[in-house]
Amino acid sequence: MSDANILLVDDEQPFVETMTKRLEKRNYKVNAAFSGYDAIKILEKESQVEVVILDVKMPGKDGIGVLQEIKQKYPLIEVIMLTGHATVESAIQGMKLGAYDYLMKPCDMNELVAKVDEATGKKRAHEEKIVEARMKRITGTRI
Numbered sequence: 001m002s003d004a005n006i007l008l009v010d011d012e013q014p015f016v017e018t019m020t021k022r023l024e025k026r027n028y029k030v031n032a033a034f035s036g037y038d039a040i041k042i043l044e045k046e047s048q049v050e051v052v053i054l055d056v057k058m059p060g061k062d063g064i065g066v067l068q069e070i071k072q073k074y075p076l077i078e079v080i081m082l083t084g085h086a087t088v089e090s091a092i093q094g095m096k097l098g099a100y101d102y103l104m105k106p107c108d109m110n111e112l113v114a115k116v117d118e119a120t121g122k123k124r125a126h127e128e129k130i131v132e133a134r135m136k137r138i139t140g141t142r143i
């Protein structure tokens with residue numbers, strides 16, 4: 001599932017640039033944002049995003065604020081929180097608010113890619129179910 005469409009959000013610009021390169025090498029489509037506000041702006045324009053990799057600690061709109069907005073406006077998008085040791089509590093709060101999972105920074109590339117693939121699979125299966133439910137409603141098929 002390395003065709004997943006990702007939005008990577010982190011205020012550490014070199015981190016975002018490095019991760020973007022690494023993910024693109026593996027054929028993921030990557031959108032990058034350096035703040036929570038940028039992330040929301042990108043989501044408004046880029047409707048194909050499937051998974052958001054979201055830093056917890058950012059100046060301005062932090063990861064929890066962005067997560068809440070994503071879950072409210074785009075409930076099917078899956079979110080993976082990125083956290084440091086000092087912000088694990090926020091990541092746990094994020095999970096309660098609907099984040100798919102979290103990763104500790106510095107994150108292992110293989111672990112990140114595995115979680116992105118799982119999250120993408122979950123989102124696609126979820127969307128398929130919605131399509132099926134609509135079809136059943138249209139065709140009147142009993143479950």
Ligand SMILES: [Mg+2]
Nearest residue numbers: 011055057058
């Ligand atoms: Mg940060």
